[in-house]
Amino acid sequence: MISNPDRLWSATGNRMKRSAIREVLKLTQRGDIISFAGGLPAPDSFPTAEIAEIAREVLEQDGAAALQYGTTEGDNRLRQVLVDRYNNIEDIGISIDNLVICTASQQGLDLIGKIMIDPGDKVICGLPSYLGGISAFKSYGADLIGITLDDKGLRSDLLEIKLKELQMRGEKPKFIYIIPDFQNPAGITMPKSRRLEILELAHKYDVLIVEDSPYREVRFEGESQPMLYNLDNSGQVVTLGTLSKIFVPGFRIGWMIGHETIVDKFVMAKQSADLCTSSFVQKIAALYFEKGYFDKNLRYIIDSYRKKRDLMLKSFEEYMPEEVTWTTPEGGLFLFMYLPETMDAGELLFDAIDEKVAYVQGDVFHCDGSGKNTLRINFSFASEEMNVEGVKRLANVIRKKL
Ligand SMILES: Cc1ncc(COP(=O)(O)O)c(C=O)c1O
Numbered sequence: 475m476i477s478n479p480d481r482l483w484s485a486t487g488n489r490m491k492r493s494a495i496r497e498v499l500k501l502t503q504r505g506d507i508i509s510f511a512g513g514l515p516a517p518d519s520f521p522t523a524e525i526a527e528i529a530r531e532v533l534e535q536d537g538a539a540a541l542q543y544g545t546t547e548g549d550n551r552l553r554q555v556l557v558d559r560y561n562n563i564e565d566i567g568i569s570i571d572n573l574v575i576c577t578a579s580q581q582g583l584d585l586i587g588k589i590m591i592d593p594g595d596k597v598i599c600g601l602p603s604y605l606g607g608i609s610a611f612k613s614y615g616a617d618l619i620g621i622t623l624d625d626k627g628l629r630s631d632l633l634e635i636k637l638k639e640l641q642m643r644g645e646k647p648k649f650i651y652i653i654p655d656f657q658n659p660a661g662i663t664m665p666k667s668r669r670l671e672i673l674e675l676a677h678k679y680d681v682l683i684v685e686d687s688p689y690r691e692v693r694f695e696g697e698s699q700p701m702l703y704n705l706d707n708s709g710q711v712v713t714l715g716t717l718s719k720i721f722v723p724g725f726r727i728g729w730m731i732g733h734e735t736i737v738d739k740f741v742m743a744k745q746s747a748d749l750c751t752s753s754f755v756q757k758i759a760a761l762y763f764e765k766g767y768f769d770k771n772l773r774y775i776i777d778s779y780r781k782k783r784d785l786m787l788k789s790f791e792e793y794m795p796e797e798v799t800w801t802t803p804e805g806g807l808f809l810f811m812y813l814p815e816t817m818d819a820g821e822l823l824f825d826a827i828d829e830k831v832a833y834v835q836g837d838v839f840h841c842d843g844s845g846k847n848t849l850r851i852n853f854s855f856a857s858e859e860m861n862v863e864g865v866k867r868l869a870n871v872i873r874k875k876l
Contacts, residue, residue, distance in 0.1 A: 508864035548575025549756035579728035602839030627664035630671035656806025659850035689806035709733035793869035
């Protein structure tokens with residue numbers, strides 16, 4: 475190795491930090507730990523037999539193209555399937571030119587950062603917000619401004635104060651990053667009224683919205699709220715979607731929907747990032763939809779996660795000390811827990827790991843470092859039995875500290 479490797483790093487390289495979640499996940503790979511830490515789907519939701527059947531069919535019928543480079547925009551059959559689904563379910567009236575495939579939504583977040591953020595640019599996000607989004611934007615030098623959430627999501631009154639303040643200083647944020655459905659990490663869903671308030675502000679102050687919605691279709695109960703993209707319909711919202719939580723994360727398939735101008739720039743950035751997303755997995759995914767397997771499996775995922783959420787909530791009621799509170803998500807993979815203000819979930823994590831249960835401390839989701847007394851719990855990955863056992867262990871760890 476060369477001497478003083480630090481001189482190798484660019485400003486971007488220097489801004490990159492290890493992900494706290496990845497570090498906890500490494501620990502939890504020790505088999506004896508019950509992990510509420512990752513955002514992992516349940517392994518029993520992966521339709522391996524159908525994928526094996528379809529992979530063979532793709533190779534036999536379209537093998538040369540499946541194993542060849544593809545276009546940067548993505549496989550047209552998959553794009554069309556996704557466009558049709560959005561138009562049928564959400565009625566958003568998009569065409570294939572509005573949707574580009576990316577290597578899952580994490581690449582989408584990174585490319586958005588790449589094409590829009592210069593060091594020092596302001597980006598507004600929720601307090602808390604998805605760590606992978608925060609890290610991607612920070613790596614390009616974004617100056618993140620956190621807006622507190624309430625039970626309806628990002629607070630529009632605080633957003634307006636912040637936008638006004640920036641305007642008075644002659645500044646404009648590059649975009650507002652919003653996870654409107656079953657937010658990661660808080661589990662909160664933004665009702666239509668709040669979405670409209672935020673859109674009105676975005677229009678008034680002329681700011682783009684990045685809508686990131688990986689959990690949208692994993693709804694257990696209640697009514698689906700319209701996409702920000704749909705409520706806007708003027709090109710001021712870009713939306714990211716992914717197959718990770720509704721099919722399989724290992725395929726690394728996601729997409730960005732937006733105005734042609736933004737799609738065009740996004741495609742240029744993707745070209746230098748990876749040329750194209752894997753042709754093979756895109757073709758398998760397209761055929762999986764076309765054969766009608768998708769909806770049946772999605773129903774299984776929803777039913778299974780609903781049961782896990784219900785049991786988790788019941789176990790919390792039963793075992794958690796009364797000083798502890800939590801959110802009740804209507805869908806998705808996570809709920810968020812609040813310890814008494816004086817407790818630090820980061821410190822508590824060492825005790826939890828000793829007791830063989832893990833979670834992610836909530837401050838890593840707060841771009842201003844607040845939220846020390848919060849933690850994120852995933853309920854999709856472990857079995858129902860392990861979830862209950864994990865809650866018992868966690869409750870004991872908290873009780874001992876109280
Ligand atoms: C809000 C949010 N956005 C994006 C991602 C990235 O997902 P993927 O890259 O697998 O599509 C996640 C993953 O947990 C997420 O929670």
